[in-house]
Amino acid sequence: MRILEKGVTTDSEIFLYHRTLLAPNPFFRLISVAHYTVPDQYSVSEFSVDGFVLLLVVQGDGYITQNNTTTYMHAGQMILMNGYDRPSFGTNRGIEYYSIVFEGTQQQDFFNALRVKTISVAKEEALPCFLALLTPFREGRQPDNKLINQQLATLVGYFTTEVGSQKFDVVYDYVCAHLNERIAVEDLAKMVGLSTFYFIRAFNEDCGMTPHEYLIKLRVYTASYLLKASAMTLGEITQCCGFSNESAFNNTFKRIMGITPMIYRKNAKKQSRG
Numbered sequence: 001m002r003i004l005e006k007g008v009t010t011d012s013e014i015f016l017y018h019r020t021l022l023a024p025n026p027f028f029r030l031i032s033v034a035h036y037t038v039p040d041q042y043s044v045s046e047f048s049v050d051g052f053v054l055l056l057v058v059q060g061d062g063y064i065t066q067n068n069t070t071t072y073m074h075a076g077q078m079i080l081m082n083g084y085d086r087p088s089f090g091t092n093r094g095i096e097y098y099s100i101v102f103e104g105t106q107q108q109d110f111f112n113a114l115r116v117k118t119i120s121v122a123k124e125e126a127l128p129c130f131l132a133l134l135t136p137f138r139e140g141r142q143p144d145n146k147l148i149n150q151q152l153a154t155l156v157g158y159f160t161t162e163v164g165s166q167k168f169d170v171v172y173d174y175v176c177a178h179l180n181e182r183i184a185v186e187d188l189a190k191m192v193g194l195s196t197f198y199f200i201r202a203f204n205e206d207c208g209m210t211p212h213e214y215l216i217k218l219r220v221y222t223a224s225y226l227l228k229a230s231a232m233t234l235g236e237i238t239q240c241c242g243f244s245n246e247s248a249f250n251n252t253f254k255r256i257m258g259i260t261p262m263i264y265r266k267n268a269k270k271q272s273r274g
Contacts, residue, residue: 056098058075063091179218
């Protein structure tokens with residue numbers, strides 16, 4: 001379906017996907033895919049889209065305002081937005097971009113879990129996914145569900161790789177390998193050649209939590225797995241996960257998980273039987 005909206009070039013296009021009813025409760029539900037070229041100033045205030053929006057900017061620049069926050073975008077960026085928040089969109093100097101609107105059974109949880117929703121991506125990597133979904137429409141047919149899931153899984157996958165950059169890989173690897181030992185933040189900072197102060201700040205920006213918070217949560221989540229999947233005693237799990245004593249393990253586990261380790265284990269056993 002060609003778009004003749006004011007401010008948009010006549011070669012812009014948007015296609016709606018109509019085969020959703022043939023795939024109830026899909027992981028990805030395609031709603032529309034589009035290609036827009038806007039030569040001059042253009043804006044849409046609080047556009048209404050019931051789904052999540054993927055934008056790939058190939059030329060020019062623009063801005064998105066959502067939840068009182070403005071994000072500026074330029075060529076080479078891909079943006080993931082929640083359309084239910086009714087974002088505003090515009091450009092002052094022109095922009096060319098591709099967009100996909102989609103929904104799915106787990107997409108709200110996925111979106112909430114992401115720290116980074118604007119990423120830099122090579123056009124030659126991401127653009128083929130957008131074109132793969134556009135091409136069937138241009139040829140007078142609709143893409144099948146397998147193609148939809150393949151392309152959308154690839155595109156949203158780019159956002160997961162942005163969570164935690166490679167500069168702290170040596171730290172993450174060390175913590176995982178020495179979880180049962182005493183780990184000092186000062187020692188972790190030395191691994192990446194930073195002072196303790198700058199390491200804590202940089203790690204927080206990279207991971208979304210301080211090194212201490214990361215270590216504690218990793219110990220608790222490891223303990224929760226062992227409580228469900230092993231016959232280890234609380235004392236053994238305490239030692240394996242690096243807690244100083246059983247009392248510290250109980251208190252920390254309850255603070256993060258909301259219940260004691262014993263109750264967590266009992267509930268897990270009940271669920272496995274049911």
